[in-house]
Amino acid sequence: MSGPLAGVKVLDLAAVVSGPLTATLLSDQGAEVIKVERIGSGDIQRHVGSKRNGTPGFFHMLNRGKLSIALDMARPEAIEIIRKLAAKSDVVVQNFRPGVVDRLGIGFKNLSACNSKLIYLSISGFGQSGPQSHKRAYDPIIQTYSGMAAVQGLKRGDGPEQVNQLIMDKLTAYTGSQAICAALYSRSQSGKGQHIELSMLDTAIAFMWPDAGADNILQGEGIEHSPPIGGSGQLMRFADGWGTMMLLTDSEFRGMCHAFEKPELAADDRFSTLAKRISNRQVLGKIMHTQVEEVALTISLEDAEERFARHEVPFARLRHLHELPDDPQVKHNKMFSLLDHPVAGPLRETRPAAQFSATPASPAGPAPAVGEHTAEVLGSIDMLDQLDTLLAEKIVGI
Numbered sequence: 001m002s003g004p005l006a007g008v009k010v011l012d013l014a015a016v017v018s019g020p021l022t023a024t025l026l027s028d029q030g031a032e033v034i035k036v037e038r039i040g041s042g043d044i045q046r047h048v049g050s051k052r053n054g055t056p057g058f059f060h061m062l063n064r065g066k067l068s069i070a071l072d073m074a075r076p077e078a079i080e081i082i083r084k085l086a087a088k089s090d091v092v093v094q095n096f097r098p099g100v101v102d103r104l105g106i107g108f109k110n111l112s113a114c115n116s117k118l119i120y121l122s123i124s125g126f127g128q129s130g131p132q133s134h135k136r137a138y139d140p141i142i143q144t145y146s147g148m149a150a151v152q153g154l155k156r157g158d159g160p161e162q163v164n165q166l167i168m169d170k171l172t173a174y175t176g177s178q179a180i181c182a183a184l185y186s187r188s189q190s191g192k193g194q195h196i197e198l199s200m201l202d203t204a205i206a207f208m209w210p211d212a213g214a215d216n217i218l219q220g221e222g223i224e225h226s227p228p229i230g231g232s233g234q235l236m237r238f239a240d241g242w243g244t245m246m247l248l249t250d251s252e253f254r255g256m257c258h259a260f261e262k263p264e265l266a267a268d269d270r271f272s273t274l275a276k277r278i279s280n281r282q283v284l285g286k287i288m289h290t291q292v293e294e295v296a297l298t299i300s301l302e303d304a305e306e307r308f309a310r311h312e313v314p315f316a317r318l319r320h321l322h323e324l325p326d327d328p329q330v331k332h333n334k335m336f337s338l339l340d341h342p343v344a345g346p347l348r349e350t351r352p353a354a355q356f357s358a359t360p361a362s363p364a365g366p367a368p369a370v371g372e373h374t375a376e377v378l379g380s381i382d383m384l385d386q387l388d389t390l391l392a393e394k395i396v397g398i
Contacts, residue, residue, distance in 0.1 A: 003030025003361040008184065011089040012036065012066065013082070013106065015043045017139075017166055018123050018200065019095035020062045021173035026091070026180065027065040027364040028352040034085060034377055035066040035368065039397035042070065042370035055344035055367070064349070065364020069378070070371030070397035077395045079105050084381040086111040086118060091180055095123035098133045108195040118193040119183045121176050127199045137200060139166040146204035151212045151228075172203045226278050235318075236293050239300045242318035245308060250274060255311030259304075260295045341366045371397040 008031040012023035020035070020043065027033040037043050049058035071078040083106070086092055092111060094101055101107040101122070108120040122128060125137020126145075135141075140162050143149045148168070149160040179196050187193055209217070212228050235244040247253045250273055257266035265271065265287065270280045277284055296304070301317045308315035319327065325336045325348060334351065341347050343366075352361040374396050378384050390396040 002359060003028065004356055004359040005181075006030035006359070008032070008091065009089045010034070010091040010093065011082070011085050013092060013094040013096070013101075014123065015095065016045050017062060017169035018172040018176070019093050019121075020045065021170060022121065022123070022176040022180070023066065023093045024062055024064060024364070025173060025177040025352070029361045030359070031091075033066040033364075034089075034373075035063060035068045036073075036082065036085075037068055037070050037370050039070045039072050039371065039394065042068070046370070052344045055341065057344065057347055060341060060344060060347060060367040061349060063367040065366075066368055067373035067377055068368035068371055069374045072395055072397075073104060075395050077390070077393075081378070081381070081383070081396070082106050083111060083114050084383070085377070087114040088381065089115065089118065090184065091119045091121070093121045093123070093176070093180075097136075098122075098124055098128045112193060112195075116193060117187060117191065119180055119187065119196065120193070121180055121196045121198060123172060123176060124197070124199045126201050128197050132201075139168045139200075142168045142200040142204055146201055146208070148204055148208060148212075151208060154228075168200045168204055171207055172198060172200045175203050175206075227281065234288065236296045238296050238304055238317075239298060241301050243301055243304055243315060244318070245313055245315045247313070248274070252313050253277065255308070255313040256292075259307040259311045259313060260292050262292065262295070265291075337363065339363065339366065343369060374398045 005026055008026065010023050010026050010031050010033040012020060012033050012035045014020050014023065015037075023031075023033045023035070035043075041047070043059070043063070045059050045062060046054075046056065049056035051057075069081075071081060073079065073082075086106075094106075096104075102110070108118075108122070111120060112118050124133065125142060126132035126135060132145075140149075143162050144160070146168075149162045152163060153160040176196075176198050179198060183194055183196060205213075214228050215225055229248075232248070233244045233246045235242060245256060247256055253271065253274075254266045257263060269276070271277045271284055299307070305315060305317065324330050330336070336348055336350060339347055339349055349363050351363055354361065375384060375387055375398065378387055378390070378396070383390075387396070391398065
């Protein structure tokens with residue numbers, strides 16, 4: 001491992017998406033991650049999504065580069081193995097429902113007693129305590145509860161709409177990995193570990209508030225209310241597909257008018273400045289949805305790109321996910337690579353988004369099979385000589 005987190009040891013007790021992805025982000029940056037799974041079936045995410053030879057690509061992206069040990073966590077002997085692993089770890093990640101890890105004896109207090117320098121991340125849906133903390137929380141539940149679905153539906157105006165991906169699971173993972181790195185830095189100064197509590201609900205609200213929640217930031221009287229800037233993109237249909245533009249500056253607005261051959265719109269004093277366009281946004285919106293969109297339907301995407309580039313208007317044609325690997329800019333960025341997974345076969349994966357000049361990060365390797373590294377992990381805590389007994393008693397699996 002050569003990434004910026006080389007030498008960091010992570011114990012991943014999590015399942016499904018938010019917790020495992022948190023640990024994988026650390027793995028991609030060089031950390032060694034041990035994933036604890038149930039004997040036999042393993043993480044439930046192994047059984048979801050498109051598969052080859054029983055292995056989903058989704059599971060690989062959530063768990064690549066990890067070592068897998070399979071345990072029966074209902075057994076006290078398995079809990080003792082977890083404690084021994086925690087004693088040699090820098091970080092623990094878990095996303096059990098609040099209270100479960102404490103009942104199992106592997107909560108922060110239990111494991112920090114084995115290792116005072118331990119960074120322990122607890123991920124939950126609504127929080128570790130409070131009136132909603134006991135409820136099951138999947139991504140769409142948090143999208144709806146947090147107001148994200150309402151924000152998504154504002155522009156269409158005909159009801160809420162959920163983001164068509166597990167956005168809150170993924171955002172929580174990115175927030176969690178950043179928090180862990182901050183705690184590791186703090187530990188380098190103080191020598192002490194700490195408990196980090198992170199909920200998907202808090203992540204959603206904190207993520208939305210700067211722009212989607214902007215109209216709710218200022219409190220009291222004397223506020224000039226404006227719509228959130230995040231809804232300023234103009235997605236429209238062209239002759240052969242879809243594209244979008246965003247107009248912020250006065251020159252960009254004038255450029256759009258000339259690109260659509262509407263000089264009279266550029267000359268209209270009601271729209272000559274950003275402030276006036278905001279004040280007259282309803283009138284402008286009607287013009288855009290009638291006159292401008294009618295012109296767009298007569299223009300090809302290639303023609304639109306040329307026109308907008310000439311007038312320096314920010315524009316992009318709609319790309320589908322399957323097109324991205326062949327896109328010239330994406331290829332230049334070397335975002336994708338191919339991996340021959342030992343079980344799933346050939347697959348395409350993305351590299352970590354951040355590029356480090358001195359400590360390069362890269363995809364950490366194939367996702368493991370259930371219990372693939374049980375013997376190796378037991379060896380790291382001087383228990384390899386007990387493997388046969390533990391297997392016979394079904395405390396561990398391979």
